[in-house]
Amino acid sequence: MEKTFEGESSAKPIFIAIIIVVFFLAFLLLNGFQQAKLVENPEKTTICGDGTPYDSCSATKPYFCEQGILVEKISVCGGSSISEIRNDSCFSQYKTYPKSIILSYILNGEENLMGFTVYGELTDHLSRVSRIIDYSEDEAPSRTDFKLKIINYDEQRELLMPLVVKIQNIANDPIEQARIAISIVQNIPYGSTEKKLLFAGSEINYSRYPYEVLYYGQGICGEKATLMAFLLKELGYGVSIFYFADENHEAIGIKCPIKKSFRDTGYCFVETGGPAVITDSSMEYVDGIKLESEPEILVISEGISLPENMFEYKDAKTLRDIRNRNFFGLLKFWRLDGINEEYGLAEEYNLE
Secondary structure, eight states, X not given: OOOOOTTHHHHHHHHHHHHHHHHHHXXXXXXXXXXXXXHHSOOOOSXXXXXXXXXXXXXXXXXXXXXXEEEEOHHHHXXXXXXXXXXXXXXXXXXXXXXXXXXXXXXXXXXXXXXXXXEHHHHHHHHHSOOOOOOOTTOOOOHXXXXXXXXXXXXXXXXXXXXXXXXXXXXXXXXXXXXXXXXXXXXXXXXXXXXXXXXXXEXXXXXXXXXXXXXXXXXXXXXXXXXXXXXXXXXXXXXXXXXXXXXXXXXXEEEOOGGGSGGGSSEEEEOOSSOOOTTOOOOOBGGGOOOOSOOEEEEXXXXXXXXXXXXXXXXXXXXXXXXXXXXXXXXXXXXXXXXXXXXXXXXXXXXX
């Protein structure tokens, strides 16, 4: 005769239920881990850095999206409207007297180098291009008109687009592309030229075109602003230039959420004179000058916006608190050296 202990019949179902629950929880944990891995290591993208699908021609001729990299394929995509095609290659009369330059940029706290070829023939040509806009008495050109004339010059665009493509080949993410372009320009040394132009019997300061800034490896803030505006525009962003007349300074505005923007303009402030954090406008310039006047906003292009959540916003706020020496700044002061190192921040910023 079999004997059973009290509670034995109810203990078995409970034990089985516990086993089922354990397996179910293990399944959920494993599934969650797999989902996390998918987010961390997404499937390989099937577009190039400018949004062109694989095995397709880019809107920027003569580039073709080949396994995630934009490459020149004139025989497939055709050439630009201002270059000749010779032996399946684009030929430009301005691509003579080449010079190799090295551009530096900081991305995610790491310094990187990029090689690029510039051409003396185009540089000489740009030095002879008139900086004047003809107009009637009723239609005086604006400051924006002059900027657009410089930024949209076709012959210059032809030889600057390879730099845009290089950036797009480094990063598929538009945010990363903007960071690279901004950092490249910020890391070009500040420097002015003694060259003058004659206008109406008077001498005026010579203003370099964006390509000249690259070729000579230096520029003042306004000149570097036009180069940065060109790159961000061609990367698809909404771009403006902030012109501070009282401080004689130019900086870039890049489209961003209104709450993050500079004085609710809809554009985030980007310093051009030296390495700086996106949205940081609280730095001091030479002689302790700060940007306090209301800038004129020169709209260069419509386009995409920076996203709502970027780590730069937080870092810029930290710098503002530290510089203002407020309570939060005192609490965050320990982060100063780390931010300076991560962005390679300049010790002093220039105006002009």
